Amino acid sequence: MNISFSWKKLTLWLVGIFLFCALAAGGAAAMLLYWASRDLPNITRIADYAPPQATTVLARDGSVLGLLYHEKRFVIGLKDMSRFLPMAFLAAEDDAFYRHMGVDPVAIVRAAINNFRKGRAGEGGSTITQQLIKQL
Incomplete structure (x- = not known):
């Protein structure tokens, strides 16, 4: 029985597997993006x-x-209200507003874990952006 080991074949197989996984992950990400954005206002x-x-x-x-x-x-317009009002609103509703891009995965996971522990939905992890989209 003659078994020959070829680094070239192994490298080609590994590159092929990597490319397949990368394409599959990219396709899955594209499908997820399409699914999440298909009904946005x-x-x-x-x-x-x-x-x-x-x-x-x-x-x-x-x-x-x-x-x-x-x-x-x-x-009323922003110029007609106190400059502290928008900051107070953000502090109360979404203190990480300027640190995320509309979705805060950490807050969503935290809320899901806390709600699971309590056995009921009592905490939310949505951002102001998500709430606005939901209302519209």
């Missing part, structure tokens, strides 16, 4: 978002008679 829908606001009823002289609303909202 259009960016113009985010830019043109107009939440329901309160309707102000005025008298002839311009005085306010009352407000009609389901949710009492008034849209």
Whole structure:
């Protein structure tokens, strides 16, 4: 029985296996990206978002008679609010907002582990970006 060992054949096999695994991983990543992004809202829908606001009823002289609303909202610009308000919102809702790209995998895993330990869903790991997309 003549068994010959060839480094060249072994190297070719290893390179082939590596390329196959790399292509399979790339294909899986592309399919995951497609699956995750297929129902995302259009960016113009985010830019043109107009939440329901309160309707102000005025008298002839311009005085306010009352407000009609389901949710009492008034849209104001960033220049009209305290500069600390956006920072307070981020501190309370998503303190890692500037450190992730819209999804925080560490927070999602942490929340999943804590919810599993508690036996119920009590903690969330979504970011402000994920919450906005869910609402839209």
